[in-house]
Amino acid sequence: MVILGFESSCDETGVAVVCTDRGVLAHALHTQAAMHQAYGGVVPELASRDHIRRIVVLTRQALVDANLKLADVDALAYTAGPGLAGALLVGAGTAQALAWSLGKPAIPIHHLEGHLLSPRLADPRPAFPFVALLVSGGHTQLMRVSGVGDYKLLGETLDDAAGEAFDKTAKLLGLGYPGGPELAALAQSGDAARFDLPRPLLHRPGFDFSFSGLKTAVLNQLQKACKAVGVDAADASVLDTQTRADLAAAAQAAIVDILIAKSVATLDQTGLRRLVVAGGVGANRLLRQRLLDACTKRGVEVFFPPIELCTDNGAMIAYAAAERINAGLCDLSHDQSHAFTVR
Numbered sequence: 001m002v003i004l005g006f007e008s009s010c011d012e013t014g015v016a017v018v019c020t021d022r023g024v025l026a027h028a029l030h031t032q033a034a035m036h037q038a039y040g041g042v043v044p045e046l047a048s049r050d051h052i053r054r055i056v057v058l059t060r061q062a063l064v065d066a067n068l069k070l071a072d073v074d075a076l077a078y079t080a081g082p083g084l085a086g087a088l089l090v091g092a093g094t095a096q097a098l099a100w101s102l103g104k105p106a107i108p109i110h111h112l113e114g115h116l117l118s119p120r121l122a123d124p125r126p127a128f129p130f131v132a133l134l135v136s137g138g139h140t141q142l143m144r145v146s147g148v149g150d151y152k153l154l155g156e157t158l159d160d161a162a163g164e165a166f167d168k169t170a171k172l173l174g175l176g177y178p179g180g181p182e183l184a185a186l187a188q189s190g191d192a193a194r195f196d197l198p199r200p201l202l203h204r205p206g207f208d209f210s211f212s213g214l215k216t217a218v219l220n221q222l223q224k225a226c227k228a229v230g231v232d233a234a235d236a237s238v239l240d241t242q243t244r245a246d247l248a249a250a251a252q253a254a255i256v257d258i259l260i261a262k263s264v265a266t267l268d269q270t271g272l273r274r275l276v277v278a279g280g281v282g283a284n285r286l287l288r289q290r291l292l293d294a295c296t297k298r299g300v301e302v303f304f305p306p307i308e309l310c311t312d313n314g315a316m317i318a319y320a321a322a323e324r325i326n327a328g329l330c331d332l333s334h335d336q337s338h339a340f341t342v343r
């Protein structure tokens with residue numbers, strides 16, 4: 001079956017064509033990051049309007065790239081949530097309208113299921129069961145994944161998500177939005193050992209995370225460093241590049257330490273031998289390297305999605321629908337009575 005999938009939960013418009021047998025045939029993506037940069041975060045109304053502007057253009061592009069026509073599509077898939085309500089409605093409305101006009105089913109997909117299954121788009125493909133570390137801008141979770149649709153939450157963040165910790169720390173350091181990649185780039189020339197930052201919940205039992213104390217600790221260190229140069233405010237622009245890089249490296253090291261410790265504890269407790277990493281923070285190179293080292297030491301296999309599919313995209317949504325269809329979990333009638341399912 002050929003599935004046309006839409007992602008529009010936040011600030012990326014993604015459209016992809018996935019075949020249940022042959023995988024991703026095409027995916028088209030537009031990121032709104034530059035548009036939201038001036039505001040230091042996503043402005044929901046601007047996001048919704050931009051999805052409307054882009055979604056048809058991207059749909060055409062994905063179909064051309066896949067060398068297919070709309071009539072070749074067997075099912076539509078869309079992100080039903082979680083996400084920004086107005087933004088979600090653009091993808092849901094587009095998918096439902098096309099489904100209605102083509103007489104094809106529209107399959108609602110949970111955004112996190114899209115992230116969770118996306119590492120199975122890469123070669124080698126992780127088999128079930130596995131532990132999933134889901135690290136995005138809105139979520140940080142550890143799950144036991146026993147099969148498609150069979151997910152057990154083992155731990156999650158009690159406050160900020162890992163991506164949020166990257167973004168908020170980056171903002172404190174005067175970096176742009178989204179902060180994760182910018183902070184990681186600055187950290188490359190930094191010395192993580194110069195600043196001692198806390199690792200909340202690191203040595204506590206359980207698989208939950210906490211990142212909000214880390215952000216406060218970065219703010220305190222920033223204030224101290226500013227005072228040292230005679231400025232009585234937390235204004236990163238008065239600091240030399242090396243100090244900012246050292247703070248960035250220390251913050252990144254603390255976030256990565258926490259993610260590694262809790263992932264390893266989950267692997268040890270469940271006895272599972274496969275770890276799958278998904279979500280935007282999965283693009284972080286230090287996290288990838290450190291996880292690879294920790295898992296190799298334990299004889300655990302670790303899997304990541306292709307780097308360009310770590311952040312939000314349409315391929316993961318269409319692919320999750322393909323997995324659900326292959327697992328017999330989809331209602332493929334084109335009864336549209338559940339139109340506009342938005343979670």
Ligand code: KG4
Nearest residue numbers: 136137138163178180280281283284311312
């Ligand atoms: O999964 P995603 O695209 O969107 C959500 O569903 O939230 O994740 C976005 C998050 C942002 O917080 C962004 O700063 C973070 O992923 N991110 C990174 C990197 N690339 C994206 N964080 C650290 N290092 C990166 N290289």
Ligand code: ZN
Nearest residue numbers: 115136311312
């Ligand atoms: Zn996401």
